[in-house]
Each structure stands twice: as C-alpha cells, then as structure tokens.
Amino acid sequence: MEKNSLFYVILAILVVQYLVHQYLEHLNAKRFKSSLPSELADVFDEDEYQKSQQYQRTNYKFGVISDGFSLVLTICFLSFGGFEWVDQLTRSITKDMIPMALIFFGIIMLGSAVLGLPFSYYQTFVIEERYGFNKTTKSTFLSDKLKGAILSIVLGGGILILFILFYQSTGSNFWVYAWGMVSAIILFINLFYSRLIVPLFNKQTPLQNGSLKSSIENYAQQVGFELQNIFVIDGSKRSTKANAYFSGFGKEKRITLFDTLINDLTEDEIVAVLAHEVGHYKRKHIIVNLIVSLLTTGLTLFILSLFINHPEVSLAIGVSTPSFHAALVGFALLYSPISEITGLIMNYLSRKFEFQADDFAKTTFDATPLVTSLKKLSKKSLSNLTPHPAYVFVHYSHPPLIERIRNLKA
Incomplete structure (x- = not known):
C-alpha cells in the first residue's frame, strides 16, 4: 500500500x-x-x-x-x-x-x-x-x-x-459528551481510587491506635485538617521502597502510608512527610x-x-x-x-x-x-x-x- x-x-x-x-x-x-x-x-x-x-x-x-x-x-x-x-x-x-x-x-x-x-x-x-x-x-x-x-x-x-x-x-460534537464522560470518570477515580482500585492489588488496614496515630491526628488538628482515614498499605509485599500519598476529597479523603515507610522512618519524620502531603491539600x-x-x-x-x-x-x-x-x-x-x-x-x-x-x-x-x-x-x-x-x-x-x-x- x-x-x-x-x-x-x-x-x-x-x-x-x-x-x-x-x-x-x-x-x-x-x-x-x-x-x-x-x-x-x-x-x-x-x-x-x-x-x-x-x-x-x-x-x-x-x-x-x-x-x-x-x-x-x-x-x-x-x-x-x-x-x-x-x-x-x-x-x-x-x-x-x-x-x-x-x-x-x-x-x-x-x-x-x-x-x-x-x-x-x-x-x-x-x-x-x-x-x-x-x-x-x-x-x-x-x-x-x-x-x-x-x-x-x-x-x-x-x-x-x-x-x-x-x-x-x-x-462532530461527540468530543463535548466524551469530555463530560471522561471528566466524570476522572473525578470518580480521584474520589474512590483508594477504596475501589487499590484493594484489588494491596491490603489496606487502618493505622492502629498509638503514639504515631496520635501525633498525626494532633498535627492535623493544629493545621485545621479534618482527617479520619489513615491507612497502612502492604507495599512491602512487592518492594522495599517506601511512599505515602494523599487521595480523595471531602469525607473520602485519606492518607495512606506504606508499611515500609513506617519501618524506615522515625515518628517525627513520618509526621513531616504527612505534613508535606497535607500541604498539597491546603495549597x-x-x-x-x-x-x-x-x-x-x-x-x-x-x-x-x-x-x-x-x-x-x-x-x-x-x-x-x-x-x-x-x-x-x-x-x-x-x-x-x-x-x-x-x-x-x-x-x-x-x-x-x-x-x-x-x-x-x-x-x-x-x-x-x-x-x-x-x-x-x-x-x-x-x-x-x-x-x-x-x-x-x-x-x-x-x-x-x-x-x-x-x-x-x-
């Protein structure tokens, strides 16, 4: 051809x-x-x-x-x-x-x-x-x-x-409707990614009560950040690399810590990493x-x-x-x-x-x-x-x- x-x-x-x-x-x-x-x-x-x-x-x-x-x-x-x-x-x-x-x-x-x-x-x-x-x-x-x-x-x-x-x-106007559909999907994934997608690949458990959770909650309260969902993800089953991320909006917002992060950092260091993530939300x-x-x-x-x-x-x-x-x-x-x-x-x-x-x-x-x-x-x-x-x-x-x-x- x-x-x-x-x-x-x-x-x-x-x-x-x-x-x-x-x-x-x-x-x-x-x-x-x-x-x-x-x-x-x-x-x-x-x-x-x-x-x-x-x-x-x-x-x-x-x-x-x-x-x-x-x-x-x-x-x-x-x-x-x-x-x-x-x-x-x-x-x-x-x-x-x-x-x-x-x-x-x-x-x-x-x-x-x-x-x-x-x-x-x-x-x-x-x-x-x-x-x-x-x-x-x-x-x-x-x-x-x-x-x-x-x-x-x-x-x-x-x-x-x-x-x-x-x-x-x-x-030719299909792009307007397609844009609306894709936008709805993007918003949905941003809201429910951690609740619906992540569990397909990883186990998430609420952070246990203790000194670390208290420190995180105290910091969140000081900066006026309403936080009810703090989860730990079993990232160690795939890699030794560590991470933390923020996801969702409103009542669906949550902070997720890799178990490797908890093992590798001190309590203050973990709170500092989370302060960075909260900064993304606040800004x-x-x-x-x-x-x-x-x-x-x-x-x-x-x-x-x-x-x-x-x-x-x-x-x-x-x-x-x-x-x-x-x-x-x-x-x-x-x-x-x-x-x-x-x-x-x-x-x-x-x-x-x-x-x-x-x-x-x-x-x-x-x-x-x-x-x-x-x-x-x-x-x-x-x-x-x-x-x-x-x-x-x-x-x-x-x-x-x-x-x-x-x-x-x-």
Missing part, C-alpha cells in the same frame, strides 16, 4: 522523540560519575553512593535496549502493514463498528502485553532483585498483570464503547492538578474531533479502509508532540507544588525531620542524586533531592 505524507510525519515524530529522549538519557548518564554532594555526606558513604550510581547506570542501559526495541517494533509494524493486518483480521470477524473497535484494540493490547512481558519480568526479577528492592513473588507478578489486564478491558472497553456511541449519535494543588488534567483532556478530545473523520489519518498507519478505531491510533501518534508539551507544563507545575508543600511542612511542623526523611527515602531507593538539569526539566515531577534540601534549609 502506498504511504501518504502523514505516514512519514509519524515516522519522523517517532524517530525524533526517540533521539531526543536518548540524548537526555545520555546527558543524565554522564552525571553518574559526579561527586557526592556535601549536603548528603551524612547519610551516604562512598560505597552506598557508588551503589546508587550503579543502579542508575543499570537502568539506563536497560532503557536503551527496551526503548530501542519498542521503536524498531513500532516502525516495522507501521512499515510492513501490521495495523492493516489487524484491521483485516478484525473485519473478517465482524463488520459492526463497536465490536470491530474492541477486537482491534484487544489484539493490539494483547500483542503489546505479550511482547512487553519479558522486559517487565527482567526489570522486576533481575534488576530490582539484584539491588535488593524486589519482594514480588512470581505468582503476585502474574496476578498483578492479570488484574491490570481485566481492569483495562473493563474500564478501557467501557470508555471506548461510550466514545463510539457519542460519535455515532452526535457526530489547593489537588484541585489545580485536577482542573489542568480536565482542561488538557478537553483540548485533546477537541483536536481529535477535527481529525477523526479524515481518511488520511487512518491511511497514515497503513489501514486501507478508514475507520474510527484506525483514526484513533493515527491521531494518538500524531498528537504525541503536543502531549510532550503538556507533559512539560504538568511537570513544571508539579515541581513548583512540591516546593510549596515542603514550605508548608517547614512552616507548620519542622524542616529538619523532613530533610532527614527525604535523605533516608532517597538512600533506600538508590535515587539519582546528581541528575542533569535538562533531564530534570523534561522528566522530573519532583525536584531533585539536593534542591529540596537547600530550599528547606533556606
């Missing part, structure tokens, strides 16, 4: 994005030889620092291979009629629009999952195992993959069906992020509505019979540069919000335990202590550790 101009635009986008990404990775990798920052010498000795740099180097090399494989596979699939083959196979099963779209994306997602499984397995059971992080059993690994697939089928399939129904019934970061996410979704769907009916978009991925599902894939590939730009904006906002949440914790609690907690968590996860500024600008949603410490000590 003859290739149209949009086909070559897609190839150019894929190659340029890959080269830019690899250049940034290369710049970042050159910093792995940097000296240990003096502010962190009290936590990291030279051997531990070298271990963290080696971990970053290992992940860098693995990323070069996995990203390169993904690029070559995508280009081959585009160039040799992979999407056309899937489309023809789908049309041999059904001619109805909705079943066609479900089968088409089902085949592509299944193929992607199967091809990506060895890389995911190696990441978990070789790299993470080698550096002492992995606690995932093979049965948990497979169970997570299966549950994730079922969730994708149910949620993704349901959204796709509604998309097409809106498209069939409202034509309205949750609301702002939600609004920006909804506006970005609306923009994407509006632009989609301008392209979805153009046969050239389907032809761009090698599909000879234009269709909604083929145009959706073509649009996703063509839209990716805009996604990169919105991603940069979101990361910039996120880094700014992290500094503000740190300032809130410093003002309402204490900077010292937050600094020590950040150092411990960074050491525990072997994070990159000297990332390249360009890499940070593009990829980091949180400021580097050294910048956060300097800000807290300012």
